[in-house]
Amino acid sequence: MPPNILLDQTVTEIYREHHRWLTHWLNRKLGNSFDAADLAQDTFTRLLKSSKVLSLGNESRAFLTHIAKGLVIDHWRRLDVENAYLEAIAHLPAATAPSPETRALIIETLLQIETMLAKLSPRTREIFLLAQVDQLTLAQIADQVNVPVITVRRHIQKALLTCMTVL
Amino acid sequence: MSDFDAKLLKEAADWVMTLHYGHAGDKERIAFENWRQQSPAHGAAWARAESVVGIFQKLPSGIGKDALQTLHSSGRRRSLRLLGMFLVAAPAGLLTWRQLPWEQWTADFATATGESKSIMLADGTQLVLNTASAVNIKYTRTERRIQLAKGELLITTHSDPSPTYRPFLVETPQGEVQALGTRFSVRRLDDKTRVAVFKDTVEIRPQSGIPQKLSAGQQTIFTDQEVHAPTSVENSATLWEQGMLLAKNMRLSDVVAEMGRYRTGILRCHSDVAEMRVSGSISLSNTDAGLALLEQSLPLRVETATRYWVMLRAK
Numbered sequence: 001m002p003p004n005i006l007l008d009q010t011v012t013e014i015y016r017e018h019h020r021w022l023t024h025w026l027n028r029k030l031g032n033s034f035d036a037a038d039l040a041q042d043t044f045t046r047l048l049k050s051s052k053v054l055s056l057g058n059e060s061r062a063f064l065t066h067i068a069k070g071l072v073i074d075h076w077r078r079l080d081v082e083n084a085y086l087e088a089i090a091h092l093p094a095a096t097a098p099s100p101e102t103r104a105l106i107i108e109t110l111l112q113i114e115t116m117l118a119k120l121s122p123r124t125r126e127i128f129l130l131a132q133v134d135q136l137t138l139a140q141i142a143d144q145v146n147v148p149v150i151t152v153r154r155h156i157q158k159a160l161l162t163c164m165t166v167l
Numbered sequence: 168m169s170d171f172d173a174k175l176l177k178e179a180a181d182w183v184m185t186l187h188y189g190h191a192g193d194k195e196r197i198a199f200e201n202w203r204q205q206s207p208a209h210g211a212a213w214a215r216a217e218s219v220v221g222i223f224q225k226l227p228s229g230i231g232k233d234a235l236q237t238l239h240s241s242g243r244r245r246s247l248r249l250l251g252m253f254l255v256a257a258p259a260g261l262l263t264w265r266q267l268p269w270e271q272w273t274a275d276f277a278t279a280t281g282e283s284k285s286i287m288l289a290d291g292t293q294l295v296l297n298t299a300s301a302v303n304i305k306y307t308r309t310e311r312r313i314q315l316a317k318g319e320l321l322i323t324t325h326s327d328p329s330p331t332y333r334p335f336l337v338e339t340p341q342g343e344v345q346a347l348g349t350r351f352s353v354r355r356l357d358d359k360t361r362v363a364v365f366k367d368t369v370e371i372r373p374q375s376g377i378p379q380k381l382s383a384g385q386q387t388i389f390t391d392q393e394v395h396a397p398t399s400v401e402n403s404a405t406l407w408e409q410g411m412l413l414a415k416n417m418r419l420s421d422v423v424a425e426m427g428r429y430r431t432g433i434l435r436c437h438s439d440v441a442e443m444r445v446s447g448s449i450s451l452s453n454t455d456a457g458l459a460l461l462e463q464s465l466p467l468r469v470e471t472a473t474r475y476w477v478m479l480r481a482k
Contacts, residue, residue: 085230098227106234133226137188164212164219167219
């Protein structure tokens with residue numbers, strides 16, 4: 001059998017067998033059937049693109065759960081970021097609030113920053129944010145977090161390098 | 168990333184530290200340029216370092232900072248609690264943006280009333296946004312273009328690291344201003360644009376008028392038709408960058424109009440004090456203190472109905 005027909009068949013079988021419980025599982029996690037249906041769809045799309053799909057055997061359920069868990073976490077992260085964004089603009093007068101395009105751009109940027117920062121220790125992250133977001137000088141940061149300037153410098157350098165590998 | 172040499176990434180991070188946090192002079196800049204141009208891989212490692220630094224600059228200062236603080240103060244668990252009752256559909260624009268390559272994003276910056284913001288662009292050019300201002304930054308392979316959507320902007324250009332020449336342009340509805348290696352400010356008035364030059368020269372090109380050059384120490388106004396005759400400007404005109412207004416024999420009504428740009432609500436002066444002359448330095452970053460100073464030094468009183476409705480009257 002040519003591989004793509006085999007792939008079609010395999011995915012169709014997996015879909016038939018697992019779609020129902022997966023949607024149910026997602027619905028329980030998310031408490032919302034629209035998001036659950038969306039994420040179930042995304043889960044199968046990921047499965048289809050995965051190189052492992054043909055060799056799953058009876059591991060399908062575990063693999064689907066693994067993918068779905070990742071998507072649920074992403075979904076939560078996005079909600080977190082969207083909430084934080086909404087809170088941040090809550091006090092702005094309507095006229096100065098960003099347009100929908102800018103809003104989408106800001107949320108996307110925040111998500112990328114979150115992904116980069118996730119790999120940093122809390123201390124390094126705090127120092128890096130003081131440098132990049134508050135634009136404080138090394139000396140000002142040293143004052144604020146009460147460590148020597150050279151340590152501040154080391155934290156920022158480490159953060160930069162980590163972010164560069166994540167981005 | 169496996170396709171990046173870890174050693175090059177580390178060197179790029181070291182250069183960020185030297186250029187941003189050291190006292191880099193010409194010697195360091197030349198050494199840096201030599202390093203960067205050693206190979207395409209060096210250039211790519213540097214581009215990666217720049218995009219890490221650049222990503223933070225894409226956030227509008229207030230909003231980005233507040234949002235990141237919220238995210239890190241309360242941790243991830245917030246969403247678990249909120250989940251189920253807080254249902255947001257992803258904005259339609261999101262997907263479109265996501266599909267755009269990173270390089271094609273155009274950065275937008277804005278400041279709220281009373282806020283100012285300094286931005287260092289990838290080519291080393293420094294922008295300072297004054298109160299209630301907004302810009303779109305559009306750098307392409309052939310030009311460096313800043314659209315001033317509203318408010319006022321102070322620019323200090325830096326020689327472009329790009330190997331090909333890219334003119335630096337500031338655009339308003341009335342026309343554009345090209346920097347010829349320089350420090351200058353551009354401010355939008357209702358249907359005019361005001362330009363002041365503090366170093367070197369700029370060329371003003373109205374939409375449908377004759378282009379004209381303006382040199383250091385000069386300021387002028389232009390419409391889409393013509394450039395007005397230049398008048399002189401002093402360096403103190405950029406003191407708003409430090410949150411100060413330096414008044415020299417200025418009409419009180421002008422001072423009040425200027426201060427009004429930095430606070431929300433309405434700030435006015437009565438006609439019987441409008442012609443009073445004011446000299447001295449007045450805080451723009453804290454306009455309440457500025458008003459208190461005026462009240463102390465001039466025969467007038469500040470009438471405050473609410474914080475958003477302030478009137479200056481004769482004593």
